Amino acid sequence: MNRLPFTLVVGAIITAFFVGTALLSLVWTPHDITELEISQRLQPASATYWLGTDQFGRDMVSMLMEGSRTSIAVALIAVGLGIVVGVPLGLAAAAARGSLLDEVIMRGNDLIFAFPSLVIAILITAVYGPSATNAIVAIGIFNIPVFARVARGGALPIWTLDYILAARTAGKSRARISAEHVLPNIANLLIVQATIQFSLGILAEAALSYVNLGAQPPTSSIGKMLAESQTMIYSNPSLAVLPGLAIVIMVLGLNLMGDGLRDALDPRLRRARG
C-alpha cells in the first residue's frame, strides 16, 4: 500500500475538518449562540459574523459548528449501537449457519428493515416526545440489521477456510473462533460499512430534526436550522443554503472516505499494487 487513494485523502481531510470544528465547539465558538441579540439579526457576512447571523441574531458559524456536533454525535452513537448489537448477532448467525438461531436472527433483521427509520422515529416520538436520544435509537435500531448482515456475509466464507477447521480441531469454541479469527478478518468490511452508515446517519438525523423529531432546544441542529429558515427563504435564502451545504460537504467527505477506505483496505487490490 504505497499510495493512499486520492478519495481517501480528500474524504479524510473533510471529515477531520468537521469533527475538529465539532470538538472545538465544545470549548469555543466565535459567538455565544444562547444569547439572542435581536439588534444583530439577519446581518450579512462580515468580519464579526463570518457567515452572517440568523433571524434571532445568532452567529451562523457558531450555529453550524454546534449543529454539526449534534449531527456527528447522533450519527456516531447510532453507528456504535449498530456495531455493538449487530456484529455479535451476525457473527453468531454465521457460526451457527442454517440453524434456528441463524434463521431467527436473519428474519428479525428483515423485520427491522420493514420499518423505515423514519417510521421508528415517529413511533418513539409519538410516545416519548422528540429528543436527540430518541433520534439515536431510531437510527441505531436501523443500523443493527445492516451490521448483522455485513458481519454474517463476511464471516460465512471465512468459516469454510482451513485455519478455522484447525482451530476447531484444537478444541476452540465457536464463540472464541468468531472473536479471535473471524472478527479480525471482517474488520475491514465493518470499517467501510461504518463510514457509510455514519454518513447515512447524518442525513437521517438532519431529516428527523427537520421535522422536529430530533434534538430539542437549546441544542442546535442543522435540520432545525433548515426548518426555521424555511419561512425566511424569500428574504434570506442564505439561511437555508448554508446549513444544507454543510451537510452535503460532511456527507460527501464521509462517502469519499468510505470509497477510499474500501480501495485501501481491499486485500485483493493491495496485492495487485504489490
Place this chain on the structure above:
Amino acid sequence: MTRYLLVRALSLSLSLIVASVVIFAVIEVIPGDPAAFMLGLNATDESIANLRAELGLGGSLTERYANWITGMLRGDFGTSYTYRVPVADLILDRIWVSLPLAIFALILSTLIAIPVGVIAAATRGGAGDFSIMGATQLGIAVPNFWFAMLLVLLFAVTLQWFSAGGFPGWDNPAAALKALTLPAIALALPQASILARVMRSALIETLDQDYIRTARAKGLSRSQAIRRHALKNALIPVLTIIGLQFSFLLAGAIIIENVFFLPGLGRLIFQGITQRDLVVVESVTMLLVFAVIVVTFLVDIAYAIVDPRLRRR
C-alpha cells in the same frame, strides 16, 4: 415455484403479525393508559373515563389487539380523537397525495437513472463516466428535503414557474400534477443517483460476460451488444432496487410533504403526533409498514419469476 411462493407468503404473514404487535405494544402498552396520555396532564377523571370507553380500552390487551386487527381487515381504522371522523376516511383523503407522489418520483427516478447508468457503463473510465459518477456522488450526499428547498428557491421564488406549496386537489389533474412536480423531483434525484450507480455496475458486470464477447465476435457493435443482450440481464438487480425504493419513497414523502405543505399521509402523521392522536399515528404507521412489507414481498416474487435460479435456494 409453488413451494417458494408458500414459504414467502408464510414469512410475509409472520412479518405482518410481528410488525403489528410491535406497533400495538409501542402505542398502546408502553404509555400505560393511552387515554390519559392523549388527554394530557389537565384531563379530568371523567373525560379520561369517557375516552377510555370510546377507544374501547376496557378489554384485555389481547382483546384490544384482536379488535384493532380485525377492524383494520374490515377497513375500520378507528376514529380519530381530534378530527372526530373515521381514520380510514382521513387516510383515503390523503393517500391520493402521497401515493401519486411516490409513483411520480419513482417514474422520474427510473427514467433518469437507467439511461444515465447505461451511458456511464458504456463510457466506462472516460470523461462521461467520470462526470456522471461525480454527479451521483453529489446526489447521494444531498438531503432530499434541502434539495426541495433549493427547488422552491429557484423555481418558485426566483423563476416563479411553480407555486411554493399546497395542493389544489385532483379536480384539476393538470394543476395537481404541477403541484406534485417539484416534490417528485426532490424525492427522485437522490434516488436516481443510487439507481444510476446500480445500473452502471450491473451493466459493467454483464459486459464482462462471455456471451457478450461472443456477441461482439459475431460482429455486433458495442451498442448493439448492450441493447440486444446486456441490458436485459443487467436490469434484474436494477428492478429489485426500484422495488425497494418505492417503499423508501413512500416514507421519504412524509418529509417532503412538510416542505411543500402537501396534505398527504406525512402531514397527517405529524398532526397526529402534535395532537397526541394515537389512533391516527397507530393506524397510519401500520399502513406504511404494511405497504413496505408487501412491496418487498412482491419484489421477491418478481425476482424469482425473472431469475429462476433463486427459486431453488
